[in-house]
Amino acid sequence: MADSALSIRTITESDIPEFQRVMAWAFNDDPRGVDSKWLKVIEHDRAHVVLDGDEIIGTAGILTREITVPGGLQAPAGAVTVVTVKPGHRRRGVASLLMKTQLHGLHESGEPIAILWASEGSIYRRFGYGELATSLNRMTMPTRVAFHPGVPVSGTRIRQVSREEAMPFMREMHDRVRRTRVGWLNRVEATWDVQLADREVDRDGLTAYRYCLHPEGYVVFRVKGGRSPRGPQDELHVRELVCETEQAYADLYRFLLDTDLTAELSFYTAADDPILHMVGNPRQVSRDLVDALWLRIVDVDRALPLRRYSSDVDSVIEVEDSFCPWNSGRWRFTVKGGEAVVTRTEDPADVSLDAAALGSVFLGGVRLSVLKRAHRVVEHTPGHVDMLTLAFIGTEEPHCPEVF
Numbered sequence: 245m246a247d248s249a250l251s252i253r254t255i256t257e258s259d260i261p262e263f264q265r266v267m268a269w270a271f272n273d274d275p276r277g278v279d280s281k282w283l284k285v286i287e288h289d290r291a292h293v294v295l296d297g298d299e300i301i302g303t304a305g306i307l308t309r310e311i312t313v314p315g316g317l318q319a320p321a322g323a324v325t326v327v328t329v330k331p332g333h334r335r336r337g338v339a340s341l342l343m344k345t346q347l348h349g350l351h352e353s354g355e356p357i358a359i360l361w362a363s364e365g366s367i368y369r370r371f372g373y374g375e376l377a378t379s380l381n382r383m384t385m386p387t388r389v390a391f392h393p394g395v396p397v398s399g400t401r402i403r404q405v406s407r408e409e410a411m412p413f414m415r416e417m418h419d420r421v422r423r424t425r426v427g428w429l430n431r432v433e434a435t436w437d438v439q440l441a442d443r444e445v446d447r448d449g450l451t452a453y454r455y456c457l458h459p460e461g462y463v464v465f466r467v468k469g470g471r472s473p474r475g476p477q478d479e480l481h482v483r484e485l486v487c488e489t490e491q492a493y494a495d496l497y498r499f500l501l502d503t504d505l506t507a508e509l510s511f512y513t514a515a516d517d518p519i520l521h522m523v524g525n526p527r528q529v530s531r532d533l534v535d536a537l538w539l540r541i542v543d544v545d546r547a548l549p550l551r552r553y554s555s556d557v558d559s560v561i562e563v564e565d566s567f568c569p570w571n572s573g574r575w576r577f578t579v580k581g582g583e584a585v586v587t588r589t590e591d592p593a594d595v596s597l598d599a600a601a602l603g604s605v606f607l608g609g610v611r612l613s614v615l616k617r618a619h620r621v622v623e624h625t626p627g628h629v630d631m632l633t634l635a636f637i638g639t640e641e642p643h644c645p646e647v648f
């Protein structure tokens with residue numbers, strides 16, 4: 245329960261310095277001037293502060309985004325960011341008040357999905373966000389590894405260019421590709437400034453970004469210099485690799501892996517990055533899967549029909565959602581030819597779950613059958629969990645390549 249001394253409102257320009265200070269202190273960081281990169285994307289009418297009297301003690305923002313969902317469709321998503329509470333004011337309900345205000349606002353404006361990256365795994369389930377809606381593969385591999393015979397490299401010339409030259413090409417390429425990849429988000433101009441901000445302070449001893457273009461894709465990376473008695477040991481840190489053809493993917497990876505003076509490539513990539521199967525020895529690719537997007541179904545009946553499903557289903561799903569009570573109760577979920585219809589029903593439930601479990605499975609990143617084994621889903625009618633599992637799973641692992 246929120247403390248009764250607290251109030252909440254959207255921000256004005258004059259709140260920005262204090263908004264930034266609270267953010268910085270909460271993240272154990274230093275404010276670095278009001279041009280701090282995250283502030284560039286904050287939408288003032290969707291950012292909130294919590295006050296204790298006149299003192300700003302909490303912050304949160306929603307970014308208006310589109311997310312690609314299974315079926316190659318785009319759904320509106322509220323991208324929740326900079327949820328922070330000033331040290332000294334924690335555990336008195338400030339974050340809960342921010343979460344409630346955001347989710348009620350999204351419900352009223354008809355935006356059926358909320359997404360976020362969690363700083364800690366123990367915070368957001370209580371607010372109905374499901375973990376691992378997308379996961380991230382922290383991958384490293386030696387450079388120079390050979391490809392499996394039969395993986396073609398076209399010999400297309402790849403050009404390293406300046407950021408200015410790369411930007412128009414990257415904007416267009418990204419906007420085409422993101423519409424085809426489940427979990428990818430659209431970018432507004434300020435997003436590019438944030439995602440590819442190249443401030444000295446963010447480089448951690450690495451070079452500035454390098455931009456390399458292929459006619460059907462691009463790659464952005466930094467290099468970390470290294471030497472050893474055995475020879476050059478530079479590391480390539482890939483920031484993003486965006487390709488609209490499989491050929492460009494093979495060409496750009498080959499280009500990176502053949503870079504002189506390097507020993508290792510690292511890339512926070514999709515869980516199912518095909519590179520694992522492109523190299524001759526898959527054990528040379530080390531992988532570490534972590535949670536990425538957490539997803540919240542704001543409105544069950546609006547959200548579920550937004551995507552396409554892999555098989556037909558007719559099930560009654562009982563949802564428990566004390567934080568957004570309009571979702572609680574039983575819903576008939578019928579899929580025919582990939583399209584879902586969701587209606588209220590009084591019929592007995594085939595399957596029961598909570599809002600967070602529904603958020604985890606929405607993009608196909610988590611199997612409902614696994615949540616059943618984890619005691620997070622209850623099956624009342626045998627067979628329905630398996631049927632729903634197959635319907636929700638798609639042809640690729642969902643992936644969100646950017647932190648917001």
Ligand SMILES: CC(=O)SCCNC(=O)CCNC(=O)[C@H](O)C(C)(C)COP(=O)(O)OP(=O)(O)OC[C@H]1O[C@@H](n2cnc3c(N)ncnc32)[C@H](O)[C@@H]1OP(=O)(O)O
Binds near residue numbers: 335337
């Ligand atoms: C999307 C993003 O922006 S991710 C970034 C999140 N922010 C940070 O990590 C910055 C540092 N942390 C903070 O600023 C704060 O501790 C926050 C925002 C995580 C939580 O704010 P608070 O105002 O303390 O949370 P609030 O008092 O509403 O707590 C609600 C519940 O969550 C629990 N909770 C809150 N934070 C945590 C945590 N870090 N770990 C475990 N439980 C937590 C509380 O114990 C409480 O539980 P209860 O309902 O059972 O009593």
